[in-house]
Amino acid sequence: MTSEQSVNGERADILDFLGKHRHFLRYTAQGLTDEQASTRSTVSALTVGGLIKHVSAVERKWAEFAQGAGGDEVPEEVEFTPELIAEWEDQFRLTESETLAGVLAEYEKVAAATDDLVRTLDLDQAYELPAAPWQPPGVFWTVRRVFLHIAAETAQHAGHADIIRESIDGQKSMG
Template sequence: MTNNEQPATGERADILDFLAKHRYFLRHTAQGLTDEQANTRSTVSELTIGGLIKHVSAVEQHWAEFAQGGRSDDVPAESEFTPEMIASWQDQFRLTEGETLAGVLAEYEKVAAATDDLVRTLDLEVSYELPSAPWQPPGVFWSVRRVFLHITAETAQHAGHADIIREAIDGQKSMG
């Protein structure tokens, strides 16, 4: 928040608080981990803590961009996915060569700060049509409010995944 901005109130404050709470839980799962541990598959899933943070950051950034104008150029038009597309998707869920836990956490902080600024300033009533995609029928619109709620739900869901992964690594739990 810049010095000239008033603190968010009402619904905007609620959205910011809800986002902050679930971002905290997600970041907490990474606390004290090495890069190797952050990239560990500790369950039968392909998911890793570092990869989940990386994925949540990318998804949040994508939806925040959508909330600013409804455009999305990264949705595949085809229903057939190439091996390259599948590999790129899988790389969202793990740390790849040259990536570090500190790096993905720093990027996540930048994305979160930018989203928070949008929560404070965008018109929550504006709606945009969701992009055409094999999994999305045409003609579905989401309000900016719903986009922010979706970001929160996505963060909460993946924080839960990360909590299970972390507990399997060394027993640490986010709660309880």
Template sequence: MGSLIQDRTQTAATEAIGGERGDLLQTLRQHRGFLRYAAKGLTDEQARTRSTVSALTVGGLIKHVSNCEAGWALFMEGGAGLMATGLPSEEEWANDFTMTEGETLEGLLAAYEAVAAKTDGLIATLDLDVAYPLPEAPWFEQGASWSVRRVVLHILAETTQHAGHADIVREAIDGQKTMG
């Protein structure tokens, strides 16, 4: 119940921001909601369940999306250098899609809410046109820069893609679907 009240409060605050920022915030919040909905009512054991041939689990997907968003939030604040300060250890990286035994779904969702609140604040206040060079990595175009706006769109795409994955995993667990 508390989460529903918080969602309504955050939605009202988001709606108070108009234009492009409001659109970005509202769309990102909607897709975060789809991801959270895939976890609604699951036990920790179910959240760890590999219900398809994939290694993906609902809990692991929430953890991954939260970690990605946290890293990109750092990038939006100060570029690749600041993003690097939040990079996971090798062990954390290896477990990025895994809900480990010590983790709970409730804890992962709480961490995700905190990350989302920080990102929402950045979207509401940062200059969307400020751009930083991307980190050096084989999956990024060498020498390319991304604006804060492009990072927000990347976070939205990542969230949307993985919310779809979580929906499939959840449906295979007990038939619940986000839509339809």
């Protein structure tokens, strides 16, 4: 099945659900300047631009997992150096070299690639989750569950972005 072919049933539902929540996330950025997209308008450190960047990276990582890439093992103990903390924080904000337009364009590429996977991968194929301190060994997720997880992450962060955007200028995604 090519990405141009129509899909129906479960795959169409997954694509629709992903598309709807991606729309809400992108909508929160509509008309924002780079400065506004980097604004911390709540007590949280989250920003609209940073959330879009984060969701894009998370979706890319889960899409790789859905193709059989188990990912790197997470060490049990990590030394939280200032550099590691800064690197972690940069996942949730626009850095000096990034723009809102740039992260939105990257998000579109990631979304298109994931949509192609929804159309073509075996939804029943399962892979073991990577080792992590919070994850017991031997837990498997189907590709279907991975796509549902991506949709849930997107929806959750679209809600975060909506609150941040409303605090900036009153715009809301819904209501």
